[in-house]
Amino acid sequence: MNRESTILPAPLVPVESSRRDFLRLAAGAALMSAIPHAWAAGSDKPEKEEVRIGFIPLTDCASVVMASVMGFDKKYGIKIVPTKEASWAGVRDKLVNGELDAAHVLYGLIYGVQLGIGGPKKDMAVLMTLNNNGQGITLSNQLKDKGATDGASLAALVAKKEREYTFAQTFPTGTHAMWLYYWLATHGINPLKDVKTITVPPPQMVANMRIGNMDGFCVGEPWNNRAIIDKIGFSAATTQDIWTDHPEKVLGTTADFTQKYPNTARAMIMAVLEASMWIDASAANRGKTAETIAAKAYVNTDVDVIRSRMIGQYENGLTGTQMRSWSDKNHMKFFNDGAVNFPYLSDGMWFLTQHKRWGLLGEHPDYLAVAKKVNQIALYKEAASQLKVAVPKSDMRTSTLIDGVVWDGKDPKKYADGFKIKG
Numbered sequence: 001m002n003r004e005s006t007i008l009p010a011p012l013v014p015v016e017s018s019r020r021d022f023l024r025l026a027a028g029a030a031l032m033s034a035i036p037h038a039w040a041a042g043s044d045k046p047e048k049e050e051v052r053i054g055f056i057p058l059t060d061c062a063s064v065v066m067a068s069v070m071g072f073d074k075k076y077g078i079k080i081v082p083t084k085e086a087s088w089a090g091v092r093d094k095l096v097n098g099e100l101d102a103a104h105v106l107y108g109l110i111y112g113v114q115l116g117i118g119g120p121k122k123d124m125a126v127l128m129t130l131n132n133n134g135q136g137i138t139l140s141n142q143l144k145d146k147g148a149t150d151g152a153s154l155a156a157l158v159a160k161k162e163r164e165y166t167f168a169q170t171f172p173t174g175t176h177a178m179w180l181y182y183w184l185a186t187h188g189i190n191p192l193k194d195v196k197t198i199t200v201p202p203p204q205m206v207a208n209m210r211i212g213n214m215d216g217f218c219v220g221e222p223w224n225n226r227a228i229i230d231k232i233g234f235s236a237a238t239t240q241d242i243w244t245d246h247p248e249k250v251l252g253t254t255a256d257f258t259q260k261y262p263n264t265a266r267a268m269i270m271a272v273l274e275a276s277m278w279i280d281a282s283a284a285n286r287g288k289t290a291e292t293i294a295a296k297a298y299v300n301t302d303v304d305v306i307r308s309r310m311i312g313q314y315e316n317g318l319t320g321t322q323m324r325s326w327s328d329k330n331h332m333k334f335f336n337d338g339a340v341n342f343p344y345l346s347d348g349m350w351f352l353t354q355h356k357r358w359g360l361l362g363e364h365p366d367y368l369a370v371a372k373k374v375n376q377i378a379l380y381k382e383a384a385s386q387l388k389v390a391v392p393k394s395d396m397r398t399s400t401l402i403d404g405v406v407w408d409g410k411d412p413k414k415y416a417d418g419f420k421i422k423g
Contacts, residue, residue, distance in 0.1 A: 046077045046264040054083045054091050054103035057203045057299040058220040060131040060249045061104045067275035076267035087201040088171040102253040108351040110252045112173030117360050123255035126375045128341045130249040134332025135239035136224035139216040151187030168200040168217040178354045179239045180218035185421040186403045192423045222305045234317030242402045247347040269383035280335035338389040343375040346396040346409030353416035359423030367412040
């Protein structure tokens with residue numbers, strides 16, 4: 001379908017939080033101290049002790065990277081080798097052919113491969129969710145000069161049909177495509193008919209906007225913040241404005257891998273889950289994480305570009321710095337008492353509804369059956385139990401999105417067909 005300077009450094013001290021938030025974090029730290037420092041012996045020993053986990057240079061690769069850097073992987077009998085990749089298409093291909101054991105990967109990419117849309121068809125597995133929130137929609141300063149600073153004013157500009165406007169996402173079945181399309185459609189813009197959409201790898205977004213290849217894009221951090229710092233764009237919306245605490249990247253692999261190496265898969269979940277807990281335990285830990293992943297081997301950008309939004313300090317490029325505390329919705333979450341990491345069936349099903357909405361799927365799939373096959377809930381629960389991380393009572397959750405429409409997974413066919421604007 002074809003119709004990814006300077007800033008004042010953010011302080012490395014905790015932002016203000018409520019007493020309840022403080023107690024929650026303190027409890028999380030105490031819980032971590034109780035985590036076992038070795039994997040179970042005997043039959044639970046990982047079948048494969050070295051695992052290559054691919055990642056794209058984005059802030060939300062942090063838990064995979066920190067699991068390796070902080071040595072959490074060694075506690076569970078594995079060695080994680082983080083492998084930097086250039087594009088989501090590359091991640092997809094290397095997962096499918098076995099060059100990568102697992103990956104920090106777009107939720108919708110895994111489901112696209114499962115159903116054979118946007119690439120080869122292969123049975124896939126979601127081991128856990130890596131993060132909620134933390135993506136954004138950036139518009140060019142040229143649009144700002146024309147008065148388009150939000151969805152409504154952008155729609156008014158597009159309606160004038162002065163020229164064709166181009167918007168970029170990072171992968172056709174991925175999360176960023178779905179956030180971009182949903183946001184545009186909410187404001188009355190059909191992303192497949194009223195504008196042109198293109199696919200660009202995340203690290204190339206800013207350079208492509210600089211030379212005028214697109215008018216806007218949806219991508220993960222730190223590239224939205226980078227566009228502001230480089231004075232070429234501004235943040236029109238965050239993805240948490242579209243869906244508060246939305247699912248984003250997952251730890252994905254193939255079904256074959258989980259069947260052949262179940263203990264290794266469980267160990268990967270445990271190592272990355274502990275890293276997620278550690279990152280969210282304090283602002284200082286987030287600061288150390290930002291410093292680590294800013295390195296050339298990982299995201300390869302200035303640490304302050306990553307750190308500010310990672311601790312909830314947002315500058316939107318329009319009204320100056322907006323300080324937000326951790327209790328606000330506007331930050332990337334890696335753990336949040338385990339609410340982030342559980343692979344809800346309804347989360348996976350939502351991406352399928354959007355694939356159907358935009359014509360990527362010709363017919364309705366068996367939404368629930370596909371999600372049950374892909375999302376490795378039993379494996380995740382085993383890992384979470386070892387770390388004493390709570391799991392929800394239900395495999396489904398309810399959310400209200402930016403347009404006021406409620407998603408609860410109960411009637412996915414009706415939900416997918418119910419949108420006024422579709423492909």
